[in-house]
Amino acid sequence: MRHKEKRVSIKNEIDIVEAVFESKTLAETAGFSLTAQCAVSTAVSELARNIFKYAVKGVIILRIIEKDGNIGMEVVAEDNGPGIENLNLVMKGNYSTGGSLGLGISGVKRLMDEFSIDTKKRQGLRIITRKWA
Amino acid sequence: MLLHKTTMYITRECLVVPIQAELPDDALLQIQIDILEKVNASSVRGVVIDFSGVNILDSFLGRMVSDTTKMTQLLGAETVVTGLNPGIVASFIDLGVDLNARIAFNLDQGINLLTPEEDFVPDIEEEGDEEENSCDSEDYNEEESLKDDYEESTTNYEPPTTNYEL
Numbered sequence: 001m002r003h004k005e006k007r008v009s010i011k012n013e014i015d016i017v018e019a020v021f022e023s024k025t026l027a028e029t030a031g032f033s034l035t036a037q038c039a040v041s042t043a044v045s046e047l048a049r050n051i052f053k054y055a056v057k058g059v060i061i062l063r064i065i066e067k068d069g070n071i072g073m074e075v076v077a078e079d080n081g082p083g084i085e086n087l088n089l090v091m092k093g094n095y096s097t098g099g100s101l102g103l104g105i106s107g108v109k110r111l112m113d114e115f116s117i118d119t120k121k122r123q124g125l126r127i128i129t130r131k132w133a
Numbered sequence: 134m135l136l137h138k139t140t141m142y143i144t145r146e147c148l149v150v151p152i153q154a155e156l157p158d159d160a161l162l163q164i165q166i167d168i169l170e171k172v173n174a175s176s177v178r179g180v181v182i183d184f185s186g187v188n189i190l191d192s193f194l195g196r197m198v199s200d201t202t203k204m205t206q207l208l209g210a211e212t213v214v215t216g217l218n219p220g221i222v223a224s225f226i227d228l229g230v231d232l233n234a235r236i237a238f239n240l241d242q243g244i245n246l247l248t249p250e251e252d253f254v255p256d257i258e259e260e261g262d263e264e265e266n267s268c269d270s271e272d273y274n275e276e277e278s279l280k281d282d283y284e285e286s287t288t289n290y291e292p293p294t295t296n297y298e299l
Contacts, residue, residue, distance in 0.1 A: 013157040020155055020189055038189060038220025039227065045191035046228075104192055107228035 004029070005063040008048075010079075011056075016048040019060045023075065030064045030071050032133045040073055040131050043111040046104040047077040047127060055081020055125065065130065072132040075112070080124040087119060139164050141171055145248045146178040148210075149240065153186040158193060165201050172210045179247035180205050183240050185216030195230035202234040211235065215243035 006026060008019040023044040027037040044060060051058035058079025065074045084090050090105050105127075109115040112129040119125045139160075141150045148171055150164065168180060182198060184190065190198075202212040214234045217225075225232075237243035 013159060017155050017157055024188060034218075035220045035223045038218070038224050041189045042191050042221075042224040042228065045189060045193075049191065049193055107192060110227040111224060 005061065008060045008062070010048050010051045010058050010060060013052060016045060016052060019048040019062075020045045023060075023062050023073075026062050026064060027073055030073055030133055032073070032131075036131060036133060039111045040075065043108045043129060043131075044075055046108050046111075047075065047129075050104055050125075051077060051079045051081070055079035058125075070132050072113075072130050074128065074130045076129075077127045078124070083119040083121050083123055083125050084117075085121055087117065091117075139167070141167065143171075143175060143177060145244055147244050147247050148172060148175065148177045148180045149183065149244070150180060151183045151186060151240075155187060155189055161194060161197050165197055165204075168201055169204055169208065172205050172208050177210055179211040179213060181213050181215055181237075181240060181243040181247065182234075183216045183243070184214065184221070185218075185239070187216075188218070188220070190217070190221045190225065190230075192228050192230055195225065195228065195232060199231065199233045202232065211247060213237050213243040213246050215240050 004026070006022050008015060008022055010016065010019065020041050024037055024041045027040045032040065044062070048060050051060070058077065058081065061074075061076040061078070063074050065072045084105075091109065092106065105117075108127070108129060112131045114128075114130040116128045117125070118127075139150060139152065141148055143149070148168065150168055152164070156164075168182075171177075172180060180201075182201070198212075198214060205212050212234045213236070214232055215237045216239060217236065235246060237246050
């Protein structure tokens with residue numbers, strides 16, 4: 001079963017707002033509760049902001065997924081930026097090289113149900129997260 | 134280029150800042166500057182940032198609020214955050230964001246928190262002061278005559294309306 005997919009390329013700050021809006025709309029179509037919609041959109045906001053801040057440009061892919069009769073949402077964030085050097089530190093939270101709170105990526109992991117990250121130094125970043133309705 | 138103009142207003146010695154939609158970062162930073170300038174210029178008791186028009190608060194906005202709170206505190210005003218929805222609150226816990234601000238359910242309660250109603254005496258206070266200070270009979274008479282004028286004018290005014298109705 002083919003579901004809708006939305007790609008939002010992140011180049012400007014305003015694209016972050018667009019990605020958040022699209023994720024909210026898609027989560028609503030997927031039948032997510034208000035709280036879950038908020039969690040997904042917040043996660044998208046963090047991921048999009050990360051792309052803009054560290055890699056300058058990248059893409060956010062949003063799609064509705066289905067597994068064993070469960071509806072969920074998958075959010076993929078891809079960029080060709082500098083990647084993450086100290087992944088363990090970043091995942092613990094409170095660590096940031098960009099002058100922010102350092103809550104973003106570790107926060108996304110807590111906001112979503114499934115989380116996987118693929119990074120190599122200077123070869124970009126690919127984060128796949130899912131949340132089930 | 135999108136223009137985001139947030140209309141701030143002062144009521145009961147509080148600066149009310151309604152955030153109406155998800156805004157880009159530069160707009161939020163501009164709002165932060167505007168808040169500080171307004172607080173400094175108008176010496177309000179506190180700031181109420183109302184998020185009832187916002188669906189999502191991420192860690193950036195959380196940090197902006199937390200910073201603004203600290204900054205306004207240094208200027209001598211307190212910040213209250215109002216109108217957070219359940220989704221935002223749940224996400225905050227996951228993100229580990231601490232707003233550092235006092236929270237109220239809605240705008241009304243937020244203003245009450247900063248300016249309790251029994252504390253706040255609106256412009257009527259000035260009238261009371263005048264009466265207390267001016268024991269002069271002259272002033273008093275003047276007021277009396279003003280009152281008479283008012284009564285006259287109202288009585289003069291009434292007949293036409295009744296005529297009109299008939």
